[in-house]
Amino acid sequence: MSKQHEVWVFIEQRDGKAAEVSFELLSKGRKLAEQLKGALKAVVIGEKISDVAAECFKFGAIEALVIEDTSLKHYRTMLYSRILGNLIQEHQPRIVLFGATVIGRDLAPRVASFTKSGLTADCTELKIDTITYLRKEYPDLLLQIRPAFGGNIVATIITPDNPVQMATVREGVMEMSPLAKPVNGKITKFPFQKDATDDLVKIIERHHEENKVNLKAAPIIVAGGYGMGSKENFALIRELADVLGGEVAGSRAAVDAGFVEHARQVGQTGVTVRPKLYIACGISGAIQHRAGMQDANKIIAINNDPDAPIFDVCHYGIVGDAMQVIPMFIEAYKHKLK
Amino acid sequence: MSYNSIVLVKQVPDTANISGEVMKPDGTVNRAILPAIFNPEDKVALELALQVRDQYGGTVKVITMGPPKASDILRECLYMGADEAYLISDRKFAGADTLATSYVLAETIQTIGNFDLIFGGRQAIDGDTAQVGPQTAEKLGIPQVTYAEEIKKINKNAITIKRKTDGGSELVEAKIPVLITVIKEAATPRPFKAKRVMAYKNARTLMELEKMAEGNSLLYIDQLKDEYITKNLFIKTITTDDLDVELERCGIAGSPTKVHKVESVVLGASAHETIEPSKEALGKLVEKLMEDHIFG
Numbered sequence: 180m181s182k183q184h185e186v187w188v189f190i191e192q193r194d195g196k197a198a199e200v201s202f203e204l205l206s207k208g209r210k211l212a213e214q215l216k217g218a219l220k221a222v223v224i225g226e227k228i229s230d231v232a233a234e235c236f237k238f239g240a241i242e243a244l245v246i247e248d249t250s251l252k253h254y255r256t257m258l259y260s261r262i263l264g265n266l267i268q269e270h271q272p273r274i275v276l277f278g279a280t281v282i283g284r285d286l287a288p289r290v291a292s293f294t295k296s297g298l299t300a301d302c303t304e305l306k307i308d309t310i311t312y313l314r315k316e317y318p319d320l321l322l323q324i325r326p327a328f329g330g331n332i333v334a335t336i337i338t339p340d341n342p343v344q345m346a347t348v349r350e351g352v353m354e355m356s357p358l359a360k361p362v363n364g365k366i367t368k369f370p371f372q373k374d375a376t377d378d379l380v381k382i383i384e385r386h387h388e389e390n391k392v393n394l395k396a397a398p399i400i401v402a403g404g405y406g407m408g409s410k411e412n413f414a415l416i417r418e419l420a421d422v423l424g425g426e427v428a429g430s431r432a433a434v435d436a437g438f439v440e441h442a443r444q445v446g447q448t449g450v451t452v453r454p455k456l457y458i459a460c461g462i463s464g465a466i467q468h469r470a471g472m473q474d475a476n477k478i479i480a481i482n483n484d485p486d487a488p489i490f491d492v493c494h495y496g497i498v499g500d501a502m503q504v505i506p507m508f509i510e511a512y513k514h515k516l517k
Numbered sequence: 518m519s520y521n522s523i524v525l526v527k528q529v530p531d532t533a534n535i536s537g538e539v540m541k542p543d544g545t546v547n548r549a550i551l552p553a554i555f556n557p558e559d560k561v562a563l564e565l566a567l568q569v570r571d572q573y574g575g576t577v578k579v580i581t582m583g584p585p586k587a588s589d590i591l592r593e594c595l596y597m598g599a600d601e602a603y604l605i606s607d608r609k610f611a612g613a614d615t616l617a618t619s620y621v622l623a624e625t626i627q628t629i630g631n632f633d634l635i636f637g638g639r640q641a642i643d644g645d646t647a648q649v650g651p652q653t654a655e656k657l658g659i660p661q662v663t664y665a666e667e668i669k670k671i672n673k674n675a676i677t678i679k680r681k682t683d684g685g686s687e688l689v690e691a692k693i694p695v696l697i698t699v700i701k702e703a704a705t706p707r708p709f710k711a712k713r714v715m716a717y718k719n720a721r722t723l724m725e726l727e728k729m730a731e732g733n734s735l736l737y738i739d740q741l742k743d744e745y746i747t748k749n750l751f752i753k754t755i756t757t758d759d760l761d762v763e764l765e766r767c768g769i770a771g772s773p774t775k776v777h778k779v780e781s782v783v784l785g786a787s788a789h790e791t792i793e794p795s796k797e798a799l800g801k802l803v804e805k806l807m808e809d810h811i812f813g
Binding site: 193198256257260280281282284288289291292293295297298299300322323327330332333334335336338339340376379382383387388389399423448455456476477480491493494495498499500503504507510515516 | 614615616643644645647648649650651652654655656662664682683684686687690691692695773774775778779791792793794795796800802803806807812
């Protein structure tokens with residue numbers, strides 16, 4: 180198997196626990212590797228991470244490249260980028276994927292700069308295809324599809340002439356699909372070597388709050404937009420979510436207006452969700468928002484503007500004032516449940 | 518102890534306020550409908566650099582790479598309080614992706630020299646990549662602190678910064694020199710000072726002076742330039758002639774990523790069912806969702 184066809188995923192871990200986005204990327208990477216007829220490998224950097232490495236086999240990695248040291252316990256730019264940069268330089272994988280998290284967006288560009296690789300941020304779709312660019316045919320290129328210009332256009336980016344193609348993908352965009360039976364993968368350990376630059380940046384304190392909001396796992400989501408008008412009116416969104424046993428969410432405009440906290444933002448710069456039911460109240464439905472919810476099983480849109488773009492992605496559209504429709508909906512629901 | 522800062526700024530299309538069609542019929546992006554603005558997080562970065570100067574002393578220089586028109590935001594930087602502004606502009610730098618951009622920025626920073634802190638916004642609103650900062654730091658061989666929220670203190674050759682992380686924050690201490698990218702919560706940009714607006718509204722780049730000279734046979738460019746330098750109204754202009762760069766690493770030639778295709782976002786056909794905002798209709802909808810096992 181040629182090394183040039185390898186697909187690598189940087190596995191992000193915090194305190195020995197892998198980030199979900201890394202498994203989502205392994206799931207996608209597995210399909211890309213199949214098309215390239217290459218191997219899927221996971222790169223795991225940290226301290227005491229053999230469990231994380233073993234978990235990667237559930238998602239199809241055939242090998243985990245592991246670098247362990249006490250100084251690697253927490254993510255630090257200088258150390259992680261040096262290790263990953265050197266590994267990529269030496270092994271020349273065809274594709275390297277990162278989560279578009281704070282860590283991924285700090286690490287990937289530094290590694291791409293060091294290896295002089297192309298890097299595309301926040302891809303919403305990745306495909307392998309043969310492309311003709313400037314009259315030259317490039318077999319098996321990675322098509323990196325991402326929104327641009329504030330989501331008004333979708334661009335397909337390619338890296339035709341570079342050996343290594345890199346991309347970051349936001350959490351929740353790719354679907355996580357574990358294998359029925361884990362791969363009998365191998366763990367390859369690489370030695371850690373200290374460097375004079377290691378301590379240029381030191382972590383003095385860390386505050387980490389486990390995200391209490393788990394929108395991704397919620398079967399029902401009730402989301403409000405700027406059209407709700409005020410923080411007080413937003414209480415109605417909470418009431419409906421309570422009655423239905425769902426989670427509360429908001430559009431970016433609602434978050435910016437302070438109606439709801441950022442952790443509950445759905446959309447391109449928030450969370451991507453696929454609930455059984457998504458109720459959008461007073462949300463106009465800008466592309467950035469739709470990108471985060473359009474794969475919901477059923478979508479109900481409530482908006483007083485009949486031309487709001489949200490009606491183009493919904494299954495049930497209610498033209499009306501959310502302040503009046505929501506109480507009616509709650510009543511109807513309670514009545515039918517009896 | 519004083520600190521010299523360089524701030525990386527960018528003029529961007531105002532993607533949040535788009536009116537009309539983004540795509541022209543020929544499939545290219547219609548930039549004309551996009552008003553050009555000062556990238557919001559870069560303005561925050563400048564504010565933070567000015568605060569460091571106000572507290573510790575030193576200088577604040579701003580750099581932008583872009584078309585000649587990007588000088589607009591450099592004047593805004595001067596209005597806010599920047600000491601010096603540089604425009605990097607050359608056709609050979611055009612079409613650069615983040616890798617080629619960071620290469621030219623790093624070369625320019627090295628040419629200017631004498632810096633302790635480099636600031637920039639976390640990302641620009643036209644591409645949202647957040648890549649140029651870290652890539653510039655890598656090329657300069659200095660550390661980076663991204664997603665900076667607050668400067669806690671600067672002590673001799675170390676700066677303590679609170680930065681945002683995934684689901685939390687951390688306090689880091691970085692050795693100077695360091696490149697810092699800031700999020701919008703880090704500071705509120707100060708308004709323009711009327712006195713500075715009066716003083717710098719006539720500040721001009723080399724390209725702008727050349728244009729003035731072209732339209733007037735009595736003006737000689739070298740004389741004009743000297744005059745503007747004397748009046749402290751010359752915005753330093755950097756082209757390929759001023760840098761020792763490898764051209765194959767600049768602009769489109771130096772960009773590994775290429776745009777293969779651009780498509781306007783097309784909304785799916787509207788095939789939804791319209792529900793009347795009445796108790797009866799909503800009751801039926803609830804029943805249907807129960808049948809589909811979404812409720813209950």
